[in-house]
Amino acid sequence: MVFIDAIEVPGLGNRSYLAGGANGAVVIDPPRDIDRVLETASRRGVRITHVAETHVHNDYVTGGLELARVTGAAYLVPGGARVSYRRIPVADGDRTVIDAALVLRALATPGHTPHHTAYVLEEAGEPVAAFTGGSLLIGTVGRPDLVEPGLTERLARAQHASAHRLADELPDETAVLPTHGFGSFCSSAQAEGEATTIGKERTTNDALVKDADTFVADLLAGLDDIPAYYAHMGPLNARGPEPVDLMPPAVADAHEIAERLAAGEWVVDLRSRVAFADGHVVGSFNFEADGQLATQLAWLIPWGKSVTLLAESAEQLAGAQRELVRVGVDRPAAAATGSPADWVCEGERLRSFPRATFADLAAAGADGERVVLDVRRDSERARARIEGSLHMPLHELRARIRQIPSGTVWVHCAGGMRAAIAASLLDAAGRDVVAIDDGFDSARAAGLPVMESRP
Template sequence: MTVEVSVISTSSLGDRSYLATDGTVAVVIDPQRDIDRVLAEAGRLGARITHVAETHIHNDYVSGGLHLARAVGAEYLVNAADTVDFTRRGVRDGDTIDVSPAMRVRVVATPGHTFHHLSFILDTAGDDGWNPIGVFTGGSMLFGTTGRPDLLGHEHAHTLAHHQHHSVRRLADLLPDGAEVWPTHGFGSFCSATQADAPASTIGREKQQNPALRLAADDFVTQTLAGLDAYPAYYAHMGVANSAGPAPVDLSPVTRADAAELRQRIAAGEWVVDLRHRKAYATSHVAGTVSLGLDGPMSTWLGWLIDWGTPITLLADTAEQIADAQRELVRIGIDRPAAAATGSPDEWATDERQLRELTVADFTDLAAAQARDGVDVILDVRLTGEWKAGHIDGAIHIPLPELPRRLAEIPAGVIWVHCGSGYRAAAAVSLLANAGRDVVHIDDMFGHAEAAGLPMTTGA
């Protein structure tokens, strides 16, 4: 009997969930909170979910594991060493879970991303007995990298990095070179020490590419810790929610707000988020709103920027876009937006005096302005690692998540704002404009800056 593994990607958070089935029953690994996607995949394959497994208590999203297990009557497999507030089947290193006569999973302790992290080896039955075909590695062995070891606090990072090195090597020793590697993180998630270097991988490939398998322990630890950058502030709330047992999601339509209510919410200091593309936002938007388009990792940056619990109102062209944003937000524990509105800025403003537009430029425009008359301020809102790798000489650096509390540090004058692609710069420009600053949005790839003739430098 053939075993099929489906990948359920959540690209906005950089994560993957998995469903493995023999065509009759299935085991699900690390499901996101919007479990309807998992149920739809199981339905498509005609499989009944009998087991749901967590590789670890997640720090980057609210898990759907508990709700999924309860909804389908499946066993919920969570490390017995994790302290949780719900009933689960506690599993330990060395346990074997028989999913069906054709399929089983073996539990392997792989601490490093967390202290109690597990991996699950997937075995299938053959004429010669059980054969390992792959391993669900969560935040342990990723594609060409590993999960970061500092999310439980910097005081544990050194110890966990050593654990991570040992765990990845243990997996490599336990499995044949042809075994597939199925990680949860590494595709843009801040849970990854660095980003994945391939769309798929095997144990054999990891032996050639993964630093944990190429470097001695001390060298791996030093390199890993030196390469870590900041991670989203909302991570502080994810582990707590997952240990407590997340409630089912509510994706029903959000209360609609008219122009008068939107004005009141903006005046009250609430976050009113414009989900349209940044080019549409620059053309026309309501004063006091923040640009975080659905075309980028909206939930990551919004969750990182806001004070947790702040009411959020969503603006978009269509109701479908509002629904997509709701889905993104529940994954990080923002369960119900305060309100929403669809249409256009003309409909969201009480009068035309509320409408604004932004000046947009590229790096060639910035270079020309510098050569002609000079510019007042160049603001780089990328993360620290990006800045150190290379930045425009003379620019000032404030990472986007720090901008709301550091506005007063920016010198007077016109502020030319850039990031790596234009997405984060749009959010920064909207925040600065709301604070009364004169801004130019550089909507361009940072790789074009040097070619435009702008002087570059590296380091702090």
């Protein structure tokens, strides 16, 4: 009997899959922390015989090479991918026996990357599911602009053709199981729901309901910013990632934390934005462990920069390490657990800053000494903005921080998480800041002058 288990990677907005039968299983697009995959297979009591990549990933470090090494599984990688390690190159139409009547058929689906390959799981010759990676997603498709700017339009057209190939070759009841689309920036839009089929996508997916020219024009117009760390993921995956080391980092005391801050290293406080605002080490930055830690920190930190982590507990620290290795931030220089009082030297004071709502901003009234700073992305601001606000996307803030006029900075995003990160960056730079911890939809209700774009 065939089974398919989804392995969620919520911090990155991705999914991996374990699929097979009684005597063998395949893992599709595994995360770097392969212990979760091995635990899933152990619970199933099944042996992993194959590991398959749909493409060389741009948004995370794969665990495929290490998983294949540890299990002795055959490692299937699209033949067009340029990689530096031994693997079984997969070509369009290749069929791999997974277990008895269970076969994995490769289907070339270029678009997200030139070599992208989907895999159709067939039981007794009948399609059961399509592992579509970054091609056909739920209601959308994977981005075509992550490989090379000059290829973007060509790959967008390839995405349209690949989506139609999947729809033309597979029955309506075939489950569509993508890797991206659950919050990943590899998706051209947020997934619409948690599950889908070929039949559903025929009537809802832009790639299948729009003609090629309209689809490509709309897709290219809607592309958003690319996280900076993506530039490092593809080359790292092509070289072959090193095994993960999740051993606890060296413990830093208050003096070492101070020394690392003085040396210009990053000290990252993983606590909630509420706790951080109430009191924190001067110069530290706040990236909530329960937020989009891996994506946001990897996007903002200079690649290869030393980072020290401050956490409430060993469990919070371990969770953060796991998130960060998935994007190539492998070993924290040091770490400390406890509370801010444990992280400062005797006689040093903690810093704090106020949090507020949009109603508080409206109640404060017009003030020439106040700066309203919007750190949302360009696409978000294009839909609606507070009149008179200054715009700096969060990922540009550190480079442009000197451009912010004098005065108290009231910083906002769409919901509060990015505003908290921005507030910590501004606070570390010595600015007076108020973090607006509120949903942007509340801005108009609070009486603020919200300018909305016309459809």
